[in-house]
Amino acid sequence: MIARDDDATEALATAATAALHDAANAFDGAAALARMLGAHRRGALCEVGFWAPELLERRVPDGDVFLEVLTPEAPLSLVTSRQMARFRRTLAPVARVEAFCFTAVEGMTPGTRETVGSFYALAWRDAEGAWRRILDPLAASLPFGAFAPAEYYDVASMQATRGDRAYFAALRDASPGGADPVKLGPAANILQVHAPTATAGMTLASLARHIDMLADRVRRGVELAPADRVFLGYEAVQLLPVEPTTVYEAGPAFWSEIESGGDDALSVDLRRPDTTNWGYDVVIAGAAAVNPALLETGRPDELIDLAVALHNFPGAPKRLIFDVVFGHADNQGLDALNSHYFAGPNMYGQNMNYRNPVVRAIMLEMQRRKVDYGADGVRVDGAQDFKWWDSDAQTLRHDDHYLQAMADVVQEVAGVRYRPWFIFEDGRPWPQEDWELSSSYRAVIENQRDDDVFQWGPLTFAHNTPFLYTFWLSKWWRIREMLDVGENWISGVANHDTLRRGTQINPKLNINTRLGETRMEILDKAYDNAAVQMLTYAALPGVPMDFLNATARASWGFIRNQDDRWGVKIVAEEAISLKWQVDEYSYSRPGAFRRLKDLGFETRDQLARFFDFLPALVDVTGYDLEIIAKLLNDVDPPLEGPSPYDTTLLKRVARAWMDDMHDYCNVSGYLEHLGEAQTAMMLSLREFRLARPWLRRNLRAGEYFDYRRPVQGAVVITGYRRSPDDREEVLTVVHLEGDSTGAFDPAHLCPPAVAGASVDAWRVRLRSPQIGADYEGGELVLHDGMGVVLTRG
Template identity: 45%
Template structure:
């Protein structure tokens, strides 16, 4: 068979290969047919190289060229059986490494792979081919690769090359791949993306989008096809997949929303926990990109994709050529089970989904969830991706070539957005990810996108790149759209005094249709403190004046965590509860804050499901071997004190691994954590010296021997605590904490705002106002606003904290003569007709009422 011919996949169990070498590696027993990969397809490869050469010699800018190249990077499988392959390899651009020592290595499964198996040995067929070098790129078109689909894992691939410095065989992965079933340190998977889009069951959603665009008046687009702009949702529910899903995977969320849809269609009652999930226009997932992985330096035993030593590619000492023997190899596969809150990303692989979130290890699992949202019976629910491109964990150094990174920062590494090829690849990475079907994006840490400008000789923000992230056009079926955009940007964070200096408007002033996280939902809000809302009054006033483009509320993944870092000595509001867990729950699932956010204030409300479910939440990751002990010592005390009582800790279903280490009682664990924190400070995080300091507070079982406490034990303790903490954060373990009246009230607030979309706009002036009634011990917010300054009206009275206070409506609204109608009152608040007519209304901490006038005239 010539190199230009294509060999189809055999449907038969018997091997029909004419190549004897392949016959010996493809026995009749395997379930899957054997591959055929001999060399590049000459004609298609020549066409690909000609395309690249034409771009390189064009008059386009370096960035424009790079953006065209980026569209062909990675592996693109076609139904005709050909796969286009492209790698950007500036680290291999010189002539030091011989071309024969840079090979595309492909592993195709010869038997079925069980995606749910924690560990398995699988036979693969391995073959290598040499790609064509053109400048900093390597290109090729090959046949015989198998594309993965909803049910089958396809061919895996990476580049292997010989290091001229160490004579070691190194790996270059594909940062733009659509699938990494075994993590980013394993080969990427060839995937049938075209088939995935054709299989999706929400195509009618995109057809309707295209029809809506076609019905709009034609505008001058400079000859370019029209693009649909996704409108802003009315509210957002923020979810973390692993702790919001009943089974910890995206498939669990799909099943959950499918059951909700069934009940909604049938008009069936919902449980209080289910009530917390409905009434939303959009769902925002915490980052689902691949995160850091456990890398203890223990060798192949820690790898998710591990060949036997005899099967590893190696150097032939006589010929100095990589030995990558074609044929059958056995690979031990381990299912990736990383636990992370999502923000510790490596950038590499961000076009794909973290395999730890996929029960099936198939990208289709994410599309099935999107479909369930888009076809929800009460109306389509949009999906928003939380994108982290402003920083990278230090593991990015191992996975990306040096052009991607600028050097260390407080998170790990700065990303080099100023390199035009890096810039182009990151934008293409984002485009591919969002093209799974997301309607919007939330861009994490806009203040992190900055660089030193040699012309101005100062550090500047890379706002053009942030704008370019919002300009990307997505395409599914007949629909072309630009995602709805939310920026998180607290500049000048982390400069001292940033909370008071930041305007939270820098980016929405550049993109008027975008939204930005406002100051009441940004990182450091702690409403459990006495007098918190009185101190925030200036920011509340800003919100009323120009908050229409702010994402607002009070609870998110970061604020709830900050709440657990509050010291009791700072002055806790005791009226929020009798225990710290009660105080925290009532601070972030608060009727008065909800009434302000949904019933009165402008902007785009967002809720965090852990706040509504009153479930524990914190910063957890089980992938940090170096700083895991330190992170646990910092996070664990607040997490336990603020979110668990000693009685809850005794729950046999919680903290099982830590209890197996002897920490059966809450106080025993607290004493050990206190000693651990002191040891870190005293030894400057010297683990060897910390061991002795912690030995005396490690529990000893009755009649048993003291455990051997060494560095390995400390690291094991930290990992077990993080894994227990992750399990404890799953909201479905805590459904008994959800208060039915509060869940119903929160849903009523969402419905109240949906019926009054004009509330999202800024206060119109005139009679519109929000006032503060405050004493040294009490804070009351009250206000009045009309739709567009006339027409429908809403009045708010909210007790934001402190001692009870009696109010009278005529005294709060003396310029209005009205027969008030109570539209919504917080749980437990009973209002009589006499009180609506002007009698005294006693309000307690966190109580609120939303009113509408039945008849109203302004007093002259």
């Protein structure tokens, strides 16, 4: 039986009152209260807290506010696509302290890996007798998404059984002076991963199993295949966001109440969440939980399992980095959170109200709870979007104090207190028109207290197109900055944003056709380029990051299948990626683009002709779907494929494109095509960097980096680095674009001022795949994308 414990409830109310009255300021009080919000297990009791200022605004009396507990009458299965479930509904009175509601109840079932727990929400009755709900934004488990009642989950038990406790104990033991909390520094390099397209299983559980399989192969010393190598040689894995994202705008909902059996029973049509998203379309609510669409079992334990698999990797543990999105909320967030969370609309949806002390405290508490899954680092998306309105100056200001507060949050995992490594994506003054020129990419680095704060560097930010002629020389001024101040930048040209932007470029521009015979090959080689990677890993400062879909030469794009209103427009903007990423053979393969084929687009050419018209019609009609459909029906000669077009059919085509592209981008479909030489060289290059952590630092006096002058039709760059103890020198010579060079000896490019010992002392350590394994030095001819790394000492 569900029953309120009056004494425990009163104790919660007393503690909340003390937090409000005794705190030094409003934020400190809110921070103390934020720790109490959500559902927490205290022995046999469940203590629950909500922030509900809307109840005060609506003048809802105490007698109309309750904790609603929904207990399944039969065991639920979270691995079933759809089910009808009946819940016993119990209402427990709450104690109210200003805008906060608290209660402690016994009888609720805590969720575990094996058991689905009780569901809950804050329920209130309006003046007409209708029941309304306030959902828990700080929930630990959301099996049916952020727009459904939360599951009461036993987080403490989940943490107590994690299998990487020794890893965290080792962090504490290795901390200088026994620091508490331990401060974690930067990784040597990063693999960026979108979990739903990283494995055929498309879940965090399947990714964890894949990491365990790789660990077993490494442990047994078996010969590595190309498919293994693209995951190895990294010190850290950074996941694209794993927070709950938007849901289907036009339905179906994952939690649909179809029948009420009075006040004590409820029947619900439950659907397993199956949205696809690249991760950045968040609603903020539920940010402390895991996106249920990524969970094979519906249990948040899967995220800890992944952390454990990485931390226990043989040889050297791999770190886990979370990518968090708190700079904006999709407009759907308005249906999940009260109005106090928002500061007004922006290009993504809604600005967050960072100046409200309770909102500020809750968002930092969401972050703390999420990172407590065991992340070693945190990447903050869109840090330039954290702004507030200065009414005195009548201007928007960047909230650098909030960014510092994010970096100051102390985590506790397996009894070890620590502060993670922080990375910020911040392109301020973006979206100012001249942001690419005026952004220093150092605003957060220069404002934060820690000396190991990182930002995404200029070649890692969006709008980088290394497959266009003159790209490298046009970015030379940025490369020079990397040499001088780049040691706290994330480097590399391939990530989720740059690869996506690359597929949106008009293929009629000045494309570097020397990279490949087809557009697909050009794109693949531009973002998985031996010469560029040699530059990044053997010559440039900073921390290199690779995107799995780029190194696996898998496709990638904007993936989001929830839109109803804007879905057709989004697909029109993405349509050009068909020209870059899909050829006739890829489209014709059995199982590929099956939804579009079922609609009638039997060939790529049929789809391509439709996509030739769609973007123009979206533009000229002002996105009027009815007019677009009419004009498509009037095309002469008629379009092949589905017909006649109407608003509904256009939306079906848009949804089919998104779902088919999600499948098409899955890395598992590309691994069998990876080359032996390319993957072996790239792995060796990553291991080369891991063995030389000093390469992360800015260039020192006596080191050298420049391109050949005169250019003579080819961008040939030489980088010379020397270890701080002067025991080793590294010489990197790469050809980035242009005509082939004449025959020359790369060792002779070592600057005379630092040449030192005989040229014959240089040893070839790494060669691009086009250079034969028998090359041990001397003259050679370099073509686009080729390079060598030599060492001496």
